[in-house]
Amino acid sequence: MRYLHTMIRVTDIDKTLQFFRDMLDMTEVRRIENEQGRFTLVFLAANDDVEAGRANKAPLVELTYNWDPETYSAGRNFGHLAYEVDDIYATCDRLMKAGVTINRPPRDGHMAFVRSPDNISLELLQKGQALPPAEPWSSMKNTGEW
Numbered sequence: 001m002r003y004l005h006t007m008i009r010v011t012d013i014d015k016t017l018q019f020f021r022d023m024l025d026m027t028e029v030r031r032i033e034n035e036q037g038r039f040t041l042v043f044l045a046a047n048d049d050v051e052a053g054r055a056n057k058a059p060l061v062e063l064t065y066n067w068d069p070e071t072y073s074a075g076r077n078f079g080h081l082a083y084e085v086d087d088i089y090a091t092c093d094r095l096m097k098a099g100v101t102i103n104r105p106p107r108d109g110h111m112a113f114v115r116s117p118d119n120i121s122l123e124l125l126q127k128g129q130a131l132p133p134a135e136p137w138s139s140m141k142n143t144g145e146w
Contacts, residue, residue, distance in 0.1 A: 028044055
């Protein structure tokens with residue numbers, strides 16, 4: 001068995017792509033437009049996984065955009081997506097400057113949580129050892145839920 005992808009349903013493909021592609025620096029490796037089924041699938045890979053995503057179609061995030069409007073509940077039974085980042089402080093700073101709420105700040109220099117425009121929880125983990133505690137992260141409170 002091997003991990004292939006995680007599918008999440010999205011309500012605004014452009015806004016969601018801006019989040020994953022432009023703010024998290026993920027790369028679109030495949031797209032499927034299905035007129036008969038009235039949906040679009042966009043497959044994204046993290047930078048370190050782009051080559052594997054194109055060659056093996058894994059590991060990927062599949063954004064499913066149904067053309068006919070639907071309302072999706074944000075069930076916490078989904079859990080979250082997790083990504084390793086080179087510098088958790090720089091990543092969170094870039095996201096915060098782009099208007100993303102840091103739900104669980106990286107107070108420990110190791111882990112943070114944010115949410116996508118469709119309320120999907122993303123865990124960000126520092127690659128390697130945790131960074132030394134630093135402000136403003138050390139004293140930042142949690143916001144919302146993740």
